[in-house]
Amino acid sequence: MTLLCRVAENLFWLSRYIERAVSIVRVLDVTAHLELDAGDPGTPDVDFWIPLLGPVLPGVAAQAPQPRPEDIRYFLAFDADNSGSLISCLRNARGAARRVRDSLSSEMWEQINVTYLRLEEPNRFVQLEEDLHGFSRQTRDSLLLVQGLSETTLAHDEAWQFLSLGMYLERTDGLSRLLERQSHLLTSDATSEYGYDAVRWLAVLRSAGSSEAYSRYYSLRVQPVRVLEFLLLNASFPQTLSYSVSAAWHALEAISQESSARSAPPLRALVRARASLEHASIDEVLEMGLKEFLHGIRANIAEASDQIAAAYFRFAPEGNRHHAVARAAQLMAAQQQQ
Amino acid sequence: MTSSAIGPDIFAYDVGEFWDEMFTPECIARPHYASLVRELRTLSPGEVERRQRAADLSFQARGITFAVNQAAEGAEKIMPFDLVPRIITAEEWRKIELGLEQRVRALNLFLDDIYHHTRILRAGVIPVDVVLGSRGYVREVHDLDVPLGVYTHVVGSDLVRDSSGDFYVLEDNLRTPSGVSYVVENRRVLKRVWSQIFHDYDVRPVEGYAQDLLEVLRAVAPEDAEGEPTVVLLTPGVHNSAYFEHAFLAKGMGVQMVEGTDLFVDDGFVYMRTTSGPERVHVIYRRVDDDFLDPLAFRSDSILGVPGLLASHRMGNVSIANGIGAGVADDKAVYAYVPTIIRYYLDEDPILPTIKTYLPTVREDFQFIMDHIDELVVKAVNESGGYGMLIGPHATSAEREAFKVRIRANPRGYIAQPTLALSRHPCWVDDHFEGRHVDLRPFVLYGRNLKITPGGLTRVALRSGSLVVNSSQGGGGKDTWVLAERIGDGGV
Numbered sequence: 001m002t003l004l005c006r007v008a009e010n011l012f013w014l015s016r017y018i019e020r021a022v023s024i025v026r027v028l029d030v031t032a033h034l035e036l037d038a039g040d041p042g043t044p045d046v047d048f049w050i051p052l053l054g055p056v057l058p059g060v061a062a063q064a065p066q067p068r069p070e071d072i073r074y075f076l077a078f079d080a081d082n083s084g085s086l087i088s089c090l091r092n093a094r095g096a097a098r099r100v101r102d103s104l105s106s107e108m109w110e111q112i113n114v115t116y117l118r119l120e121e122p123n124r125f126v127q128l129e130e131d132l133h134g135f136s137r138q139t140r141d142s143l144l145l146v147q148g149l150s151e152t153t154l155a156h157d158e159a160w161q162f163l164s165l166g167m168y169l170e171r172t173d174g175l176s177r178l179l180e181r182q183s184h185l186l187t188s189d190a191t192s193e194y195g196y197d198a199v200r201w202l203a204v205l206r207s208a209g210s211s212e213a214y215s216r217y218y219s220l221r222v223q224p225v226r227v228l229e230f231l232l233l234n235a236s237f238p239q240t241l242s243y244s245v246s247a248a249w250h251a252l253e254a255i256s257q258e259s260s261a262r263s264a265p266p267l268r269a270l271v272r273a274r275a276s277l278e279h280a281s282i283d284e285v286l287e288m289g290l291k292e293f294l295h296g297i298r299a300n301i302a303e304a305s306d307q308i309a310a311a312y313f314r315f316a317p318e319g320n321r322h323h324a325v326a327r328a329a330q331l332m333a334a335q336q337q338q
Numbered sequence: 339m340t341s342s343a344i345g346p347d348i349f350a351y352d353v354g355e356f357w358d359e360m361f362t363p364e365c366i367a368r369p370h371y372a373s374l375v376r377e378l379r380t381l382s383p384g385e386v387e388r389r390q391r392a393a394d395l396s397f398q399a400r401g402i403t404f405a406v407n408q409a410a411e412g413a414e415k416i417m418p419f420d421l422v423p424r425i426i427t428a429e430e431w432r433k434i435e436l437g438l439e440q441r442v443r444a445l446n447l448f449l450d451d452i453y454h455h456t457r458i459l460r461a462g463v464i465p466v467d468v469v470l471g472s473r474g475y476v477r478e479v480h481d482l483d484v485p486l487g488v489y490t491h492v493v494g495s496d497l498v499r500d501s502s503g504d505f506y507v508l509e510d511n512l513r514t515p516s517g518v519s520y521v522v523e524n525r526r527v528l529k530r531v532w533s534q535i536f537h538d539y540d541v542r543p544v545e546g547y548a549q550d551l552l553e554v555l556r557a558v559a560p561e562d563a564e565g566e567p568t569v570v571l572l573t574p575g576v577h578n579s580a581y582f583e584h585a586f587l588a589k590g591m592g593v594q595m596v597e598g599t600d601l602f603v604d605d606g607f608v609y610m611r612t613t614s615g616p617e618r619v620h621v622i623y624r625r626v627d628d629d630f631l632d633p634l635a636f637r638s639d640s641i642l643g644v645p646g647l648l649a650s651h652r653m654g655n656v657s658i659a660n661g662i663g664a665g666v667a668d669d670k671a672v673y674a675y676v677p678t679i680i681r682y683y684l685d686e687d688p689i690l691p692t693i694k695t696y697l698p699t700v701r702e703d704f705q706f707i708m709d710h711i712d713e714l715v716v717k718a719v720n721e722s723g724g725y726g727m728l729i730g731p732h733a734t735s736a737e738r739e740a741f742k743v744r745i746r747a748n749p750r751g752y753i754a755q756p757t758l759a760l761s762r763h764p765c766w767v768d769d770h771f772e773g774r775h776v777d778l779r780p781f782v783l784y785g786r787n788l789k790i791t792p793g794g795l796t797r798v799a800l801r802s803g804s805l806v807v808n809s810s811q812g813g814g815g816k817d818t819w820v821l822a823e824r825i826g827d828g829g830v
Contacts, residue, residue, distance in 0.1 A: 002612040004600050098401070098576055102588040102595045106400070113401045158613065258614060312613045 001157065003258075007103050008162045009313035010096040015150070015166030017093035018112070022143045023174045023207070024076055024086045027052055028128075029136035030206045031069065052178070052200075052207055070129055078125050086139070090116040105153035108146060115142040158258045161251045165308070168248035172273075172301055175208055175241050176294045179231060183290045186224060201227045210239045228290065229282040241297065242277040249274050252308070266307035273300035349379065351771045357503045357761040358773060359424055370427050370821060373538040378422070383769045390421050390766055392531040402523050404579045404809055418814030419524060420765045421532065424776065424796040425539075431792065431820045434497065434505060437690030438780060439788050440680060442493050445510065445667045446784065447683040449489040453480050453663060463682050464675050468699075471750055472672060473720045474513070474665025476628055478635055482652055485558040486786065489661035491623075492551065493782040494518070494795075497690070499761035506758075507690050508777065510676070511722070512668040513660055514625045517795040517815075518547055518781045519583035522590075524817040525793075540822040542792035547781065548590025551623070554785030555591075558657045559620045567620035569593045570610065572601070574626050574642045579809075584625050598626070603646030608656045621657045622647075628662050670719040670753045671697055694756055698749035707745065707754045711738050714754040715805075716745070724808035731757050732805075760805055763816065765798055775799040777807050778818065792820040 030052060053072065059082055064071040077086045094116040101109050118124075119139070128135040147167065154160050182204055185197055201222045205211040214222075214230050217237075234240040238247070249270040256267060276296060285293045353361050360371045367375040378386075394416065397403075403414035426434075451457050452469055459466050469475060494515025496508040521544050529536065552569065559567030573584035575597050588595035600610050601619065609616035624631065630640040635648035650656045666672065674695035677688045696703040696714070707714060711730050718726030728741045745752045762773035780794035796816040797807035807813040 002594070002610075002614065002617050004594060004596065005611045005613055006597065006600050007594075008613050095576075098581075098585075101401070101585040110400055114399050117398065255613070 001159075003158050003162075005313050007100045007159065009309070010100045011103065011159055011162040012166040012308070012313075014093050014096035014100070014112075015163040016170040017089045017096065018143055018146050019167045019170040020084070020174065021086055021089040021093065022140060022147075022209075023171075023178075024084075024089065025136050025140045025143065026209055027207050028073060028076060028086075029133065029140075030203050031073065032132045032136075052181070052203055073128065073132075074125055077128060078119075087119050090119055103159055105149065107153045108149040111142070111146050111149055115139070115146065118142070158255055161254045161258075162312075165248055165251040165255070168244045168251065169301060169305060171239070172241060172244040172248060173298070175231065175239070175244065176298050176301075178204065178207055179228065179241075180291060180294045180298075183294075186286070186290060197224065198222050205231070208239050210237065213237045213239070225282060225286070228285070232285060233277060233280065233282060235278070245270065245273045245277055245297070245301075248304075252304075255312070266304045266311060269300045269304035269307060273297050273304075276300075349375075349771065351764055352773065354762065354773050355501075356759055356773065356775075357499055357501050359499075359761055359763040359776065360422075361764075370425050374423070374425065374535055377535050377538075386421065386766055387769065389531045393419050393421060393527050396527050396530060397523075400523075402519075402582055404582060417520060417809050418798075418800055419527065420774075420798055420800075420814055420816045421528070422764055422766065422771075423528060423535070423817040423819050424763055424778075425819045425821065426778075426793075428821050428823050430505070433689065434780060435790050437505075437507075437688070438493075438495060438782050438790060440684065440686060440689050441495065441507065441510070441676065442490060442782050442784055442788060444680040444683050445493075445512065445676070446487065446489055448679045449661070449664060449667050450484075450487050451683075452666065453482065458679070458682055461682075463678060464672075465699075467750070468669075468671050468675065468697075469666060472666045472669040474628075474663065474667070474669050476663035476666075478648060479652075479661070479663045483654075484661050485560070485657055488558060488784050489664040490667070490782075491554050491558065491659035491661075491784055492518075493784065494779045495782070497778045497780070498758060499778075501759040501761075503761070505690060505778075506693050507676075508693060508758075509670065509673060510668040511779075512664045513627065514580075515779070515781070516580040516583050516625075517779055517797075517809075518791070519586040520815050521781070521791065521793055521795050521818070522547060523586075524795075524815055528817040539819065541819040542822055544791055544793045547783075547791050548587055550783050550789055550791070551587065552591040552593070554783050554789075555621045555623055555657075555659055557785035558659060560654055560657055562655075563620040568618060569621040569623065570596045570601075570619050572596055572598065572622050572624040572626055574598075574630070578625070580625065587623075593623075598640075598642045598644050601644045601647075603644060603650050606646075606650050606653050606655055608644065608647065608650050619656060621659065623659050628665060631658075631662065670695075670717055671699075671750065674753065693758065696754040698745050698752055698754070703754075704745075704749065708742060711742060711754070713757060715757050716741050716752055716754045719751055719753060724806045724811040724813075727806070729757060729805060732803075757805070760799075763796070763798065765800070765814075765816075767800075767802075772802065774802075775805055775807065776816070793818045 053076070060067040060071050060075045063075075075082055075085065079085045080087055082088060094112055097104060097109055097112045150160070150163050182200070185200060198221070201224050202211060205214050205222070205227060208231055210231060214227065217230060217234065218226050220226060230237070230240065232241050235242050235246070237243060249267070252267055252270060256264075280293070351361070351365070353363060353365050360375065361367055397416040397419060403416050448458065452459065458464055459469060490512045492515060494511040494517060496511070497505045498508045499505050525544055555569045556567055569591065570593055571584055571588040571591070573581060573595055575581065578584070584595055594610065596610055602609055602611065604616070608619045608622070610619055626642050629637045631643040632645060632647040633640045633643055634645045636643070647656070648662070651658050651662070673692065674697055676692055680686060680688045696707050698704045698707055707716070714730045716728040716730065721727070728737060730738060760775040760777065763776045764771040765774040776796050776798050778794050778796055781791050783789045783791075796818040797809070798814045798816055799805055799807045800814045
């Protein structure tokens with residue numbers, strides 16, 4: 001079945017928002033572990049989280065100058081003004097899903113809808129604070145079910161490849177940002193096995209949903225270099241950079257077979273990212289500098305995303321799109337129903 | 339009212355002064371409702387309530403919602419669903435079917451005529467200005483031949499029953515009638531939450547609608563379409579109140595749901611933008627009003643439409659359903675002439691009666707409206723969805739005076755009809771049953787043949803005493819059963 005450009009774009013973004021939401025839930029859950037493990041009353045909890053959370057502080061500080069853990073959790077999960085919050089991601093995912101609802105299975109649409117509606121229920125933040133683990137687990141399962149339903153209730157055709165592409169590109173992006181924020185840990189000399197750093201690296205693994213897989217792979221205590229090696233270069237575990245980039249490439253290649261030659265530029269960018277992950281050893285990465293290495297990957301991904309949009313989502317320049325969208329909303333509503 | 343026929347509290351029900359669909363005035367269940375009533379009696383209010391809640395949750399979860407016109411972006415509501423089905427007997431349905439078939443055929447002959455030879459106008463059977471002065475009249479499609487001569491591929495006429503129990507046609511919806519998705523979804527949900535009540539009944543299925551619609555749309559494809567013609571559904575988008583239905587139908591037919599910007603016209607042909615390039619479109623089932631279809635031909639500020647669409651249509655390169663300009667035939671003033679139209683084109687008497695309609699453009703009618711406005715329902719001819727209406731007996735005298743002024747200023751803009759004593763049906767309200775006014779919207783498909791889905795949407799005016807059933811005005815819906823020949827088991 002042919003695929004409309006608009007539908008392809010919405011599928012791609014819907015999938016990115018779901019994946020982003022999954023990673024937010026993981027981080028929420030990890031914050032609970034950190035609070036318990038950090039233990040040092042001298043260290044303000046929030047300082048501990050920053051490298052995991054990324055640049056959330058400016059956003060939180062706008063509302064709470066001395067943010068407490070619950071302020072940060074609210075910001076991450078329920079702050080509708082935070083475009084990167086869980087609730088915003090779900091709202092966007094549902095919005096995109098609604099626009100392409102005829103292209104999704106009923107099961108998948110319903111699961112997205114229900115996941116969103118559950119978050120919208122009153123007092124959800126109170127419930128989160130009372131039982132963070134229960135909340136995270138329920139929400140994460142609910143989101144993973146969306147991804148599972150995409151796997152099992154849709155034909156694996158071109159439309160599905162856009163879902164897959166969105167998911168893996170988002171994972172690549174999120175993971176490389178997460179790792180980039182940890183690069184300062186490598187330079188500190190506190191490497192004691194039971195010290196904070198071990199706790200932090202464990203938190204990094206958990207944030208990436210990878211702690212069990214790591215242990216199985218290395219049967220080692222958490223060592224920064226091995227953690228990095230695993231998350232960057234392991235080719236068989238789906239939460240790693242190497243795996244995600246390669247999966248994104250596969251999706252794009254399948255799309256390009258359906259849609260003639262227009263895929264060449266985005267494919268090239270992904271090939272470069274894939275090559276640097278497949279051929280590098282962790283020593284080379286560290287020698288080059290983690291930050292620089294990840295920067296290179298991220299640049300490739302950004303380039304691929306732009307080119308995907310140009311090749312598949314847009315035929316012609318769209319002019320004053322913002323204005324047009326607002327006007328369209330008005331006109332849609334004005335259509336009389338008989 | 340507490341005879342043995344009435345059972346426990348749950349049926350402390352007031353039949354009232356109206357025709358009740360379920361009970362006779364003596365509060366005896368009508369034969370075709372007998373076994374349903376028996377089943378209901380076995381339930382406690384708590385059990386009914388639990389099923390009602392299960393149904394509501396199911397609608398919410400599946401996102402079966404409508405957007406409220408003009409409300410804030412993203413405001414969605416579920417259409418209130420009442421658990422107790424409305425039952426129509428096979429005999430009643432046969433008459434409805436024949437009546438609607440006759441009506442739709444006549445209206446299409448009328449449309450074909452007024453857009454070609456205008457015989458009916460030349461013969462002076464209908465005043466010229468009633469037709470040409472209608473907002474639904476589109477001169478741009480004059481002399482355009484549409485495939486099979488069909489203008490109204492989908493019709494949703496509203497029927498009501500008055501106090502005598504007879505069905506009347508209240509209005510025809512010939513442009514973009516909506517609600518059929520609820521016909522199917524109401525049935526699905528009811529089966530899910532209350533399957534037991536289906537056991538004693540042989541209810542005709544409604545599932546096949548989308549496939550029937552697809553067949554109609556394929557039948558009107560341009561002749562040059564080789565093999566399977568490409569059909570699309572054109573939606574105004576997510577903010578439209580019937581968006582759920584658009585997605586529902588596109589999915590049911592297995593066709594693309596497109597927005598205006600997904601389509602473009604090149605060299606007289608319509609294409610959609612796909613990831614592998616332009617793809618020709620042969621048939622557009624549009625849920626966008628005429629005015630918005632093509633900014634080059636109609637409203638130039640419309641970005642919901644497709645520039646050049648009308649030209650392509652006129653060249654015969656793309657078919658549009660429902661046809662452009664069909665709205666003239668569901669104009670509320672033209673409605674008054676439908677019996678005449680049926681006699682003129684078919685030489686038959688109308689099977690389904692219409693409601694006496696007063697036209698302010700006719701001198702005697704005008705005087706009558708002015709003198710009796712407190713007994714009449716006044717409707718603006720260009721509105722639908724329950725907007726622009728005055729229900730005389732329920733209005734304040736200030737509202738009535740305001741309408742008189744408007745009618746005087748724009749007589750062609752209004753019609754008046756007697757206030758009907760619409761039939762009622764028991765509905766679950768809080769913790770007991772109350773009578774609520776209902777109507778019935780069956781859906782007629784017209785391609786090579788006419789086909790009427792057995793059932794239709796029963797709309798309920800949920801506010802006590804209200805006569806307005808539109809979903810935009812707080813109306814709800816019921817599953818509607820058309821029975822196959824066998825009727826329940828009779829008796830009480």
